[in-house]
Amino acid sequence: MSSHVISTSRCDRLGGCLVIGSLRGHVIHQGTSEIVIDVQGVGYRVVASPSTVATLVAEQGEVVVSIHTHVREDAFVLYGFSNSSEREVFEILLGTHGVGPSLALSILGTMGAAGVVTGVRTGDSSAFEAVSGVGKKTAARLVLELQDSLAAHAAGDDHGLSLPSPESEDRADVSAALAELGYSNDEIRRAMAAVDGSEPIEQALRLALRELSRA
Template structure:
């Protein structure tokens, strides 16, 4: 119904924003990834939207990229995952991180998001398998089991998903697990 909103940004109160479009103020809920990239108050903003109509509410969700909106739509199709939960997932991890978690079937990465328990994480992995994956980005960086093991080891050692993925990209493609972990730790120590 409403596919895009463009206007002046009037208010920013996480996770809600208010956008003035020719004198009409639209209140949108946005994931934190979009929120952090918003311009200053009073400046022009354009967001893709998803409109949810329920018996007790009409809610407009805004997204900076088409990729975020499509991922949100895939999430709300899953039984037990509503718009608020989908927004929480996209606020807790990037689309690329979600795609990578789905590709590697890592439920523990999803359970780090507030409101996502083990059963919901497993349902998400099952339902999203093949729908996000390598076509969204970061999942393509994982070429084989050795790289997957290296990534999981770095995360277990306390490095963030982004740090571990960046270290993994710097490694030779055919590196073994133990050698890869050593090289990644050296790179991360710099």
């Protein structure tokens, strides 16, 4: 399948324009919180959480990245996600008072899309306090505002959010941990082949490290 960019031209009040909805290509550069994707010879710089970066670089061959295009007078930034549900949660977070792209990405990177939705639905503001820069009062306000936002989103979507399973998010966390430890993309791919996703995250990390120790 050829590399491609999916584009539309609708913009919204949050500074988000669906100029680019997704990218399909190869990761040619990675940083802690960004990747560059080669799409038919054009390199697109995409900002993403460390766990998303680790997930994408661990994949072999082409990757598909769900994109939120954020446009301001002084910037045009692509935010990348491993699936469309993560992007939807990111965009819901952006609609919350006082939440910009950096904080929204930090919340997603810390909690995961499923964690955000679960925390909001159960009223667990303490889960948001684990995010750097989010205090007790802010966490409580986020939960309150997001309850309305998620309800409105669900009412306007017959299918609702198709969230990634906890197992898939655990795999992303293990990949991110291995990347933080300095393992290469090839090593991470090999290690993750030994993890089926059903194990607790601590056990999955031990299995991955055991696989790497066999080299």
